[in-house]
Amino acid sequence: MSESAKKIRAGILGASGYTGAELVRLLALHPHVEIVLLTADRKAGQPIADVFPHLATTDLPDLMAVDEVEWPGLELDVVFCALPHATSQEIIKGILHATGHGFIDEMIIESPSDYANAIHGSVKVIDLSADFRLRDQDVYQKWYGDEHRAPELQKEAVYGLTELNREDITRARLVACPGCYPTAALLTLVPLLQSRVIAKGNIIIDAKSGVSGAGRSLKEANLFTEVSEAMHPYGIAAHRHSPEIEQELTKALGEQVYVTFTPHLVPMNRGELETIYVQYADGKTVADLRAVLEEQYADDPFVTVAPEGVVPATRQVRGSNHCVINVFEDRVPGRAILVVVIDNLVKGSSGQAIQNMNLMFGLEETLSLEQLPLFP
Numbered sequence: 001m002s003e004s005a006k007k008i009r010a011g012i013l014g015a016s017g018y019t020g021a022e023l024v025r026l027l028a029l030h031p032h033v034e035i036v037l038l039t040a041d042r043k044a045g046q047p048i049a050d051v052f053p054h055l056a057t058t059d060l061p062d063l064m065a066v067d068e069v070e071w072p073g074l075e076l077d078v079v080f081c082a083l084p085h086a087t088s089q090e091i092i093k094g095i096l097h098a099t100g101h102g103f104i105d106e107m108i109i110e111s112p113s114d115y116a117n118a119i120h121g122s123v124k125v126i127d128l129s130a131d132f133r134l135r136d137q138d139v140y141q142k143w144y145g146d147e148h149r150a151p152e153l154q155k156e157a158v159y160g161l162t163e164l165n166r167e168d169i170t171r172a173r174l175v176a177c178p179g180c181y182p183t184a185a186l187l188t189l190v191p192l193l194q195s196r197v198i199a200k201g202n203i204i205i206d207a208k209s210g211v212s213g214a215g216r217s218l219k220e221a222n223l224f225t226e227v228s229e230a231m232h233p234y235g236i237a238a239h240r241h242s243p244e245i246e247q248e249l250t251k252a253l254g255e256q257v258y259v260t261f262t263p264h265l266v267p268m269n270r271g272e273l274e275t276i277y278v279q280y281a282d283g284k285t286v287a288d289l290r291a292v293l294e295e296q297y298a299d300d301p302f303v304t305v306a307p308e309g310v311v312p313a314t315r316q317v318r319g320s321n322h323c324v325i326n327v328f329e330d331r332v333p334g335r336a337i338l339v340v341v342i343d344n345l346v347k348g349s350s351g352q353a354i355q356n357m358n359l360m361f362g363l364e365e366t367l368s369l370e371q372l373p374l375f376p
């Protein structure tokens, strides 16, 4: 895109939340994006600088309620949807209709060019919530409690794990960004399963997240006094990211995969670390796992396989779109230990969403995401 080209007109729904604010912070650096819409719920009507003083130097519209937005008049090119689960479905369905486009499954789509024609000129939607991540309606209902209210779009949505799904993301109209835990787990496990260097059984994901992963709304469990100087697991054998991780691993391998996944809340603001225990496939060693990961991510700007022996830590990625992975030989014969870190608010949500937007608009994937991690 040339400097003189029209800027991409972007809207951010849920801009008074953590991922919404992070989208604003990162997009402020984007040379081809103009933010023309910000929405909020309880904070609608306020200038964003009143809600987030750290964003005061940016020139931005005030926060407005989603149901007051006049979609066609805004001529948006892209909408980032950073709303809580279950609220995105109907809003996204409404946006696609209000901006003049129907649902793909109401059209005759027989080839990639039919699809390209069908979505030509449509606003593109990048959803950070879980609403369109699970492909199966029944699985969605089982884990999220309610019937899906836009199942036709659930089928169309592309899973937005950038490094492993670039081709589909590039062509997509609706991208469902992965959850923060699945991002770290899948970047590590998909290449290893696909290249058959690990066994599909006995995968254990021990995950830790900073408190911003739970969002900005008020919850007793997230008070300073509850969270500081302590840590605890939650969602044991019942966290909704298990089916999301299993869906994508099963797709990658072509066989059903199950994982043991236990998240923990740790007293830090942002960052996520997963320690993943795996079993080698017959005859494979730690060197095979390292070789697969190094080859997979050799040309990727944001995913790094750390040198042998270097231990990934959340400080190595804080505030950045980077993901650092390393693999270690276990002293228990036949097993390896992987460690992976991301920032939940960047690679785990808003950064990856912008990476996807760059792909969807034919831009350099790294635009507005170039900053190095913050240290300390």
Ligand SMILES: NC(=O)C1=CN([C@@H]2O[C@H](COP(=O)(O)OP(=O)(O)OC[C@H]3O[C@@H](n4cnc5c(N)ncnc54)[C@H](OP(=O)(O)O)[C@@H]3O)[C@@H](O)[C@H]2O)C=CC1
Pocket (backbone or CB within 6 Å): 013, 014, 015, 016, 017, 018, 019, 020, 039, 040, 041, 042, 043, 044, 066, 081, 082, 083, 084, 085, 087, 128, 129, 130, 178, 179, 180, 212, 213, 214, 215, 216, 217, 344, 345, 348, 349
């Ligand atoms: N936090 C994280 O690390 C990650 C979050 N996600 C997902 O991204 C989404 C946003 O998360 P996060 O930013 O943490 O959430 P927050 O709770 O921090 O923010 C939610 C935003 O949505 C608005 N909102 C709440 N309810 C409604 C509603 N009914 N209608 C319209 N707007 C509403 C809020 O407005 P107001 O403040 O004015 O009430 C706020 O702007 C969630 O689906 C989350 O699961 C995904 C990956 C990582």
Ligand SMILES: CC(=O)N[C@@H](CCC(=O)OP(=O)(O)O)C(=O)O
Pocket (backbone or CB within 6 Å): 128, 129, 130, 178, 179, 180, 181, 209, 210, 211, 212, 213, 214, 215, 263, 265, 348
């Ligand atoms: C610390 C914390 O509470 N984390 C959130 C995960 C946030 C996230 O990635 O994802 P979703 O979009 O799927 O909510 C949780 O466990 O529910």
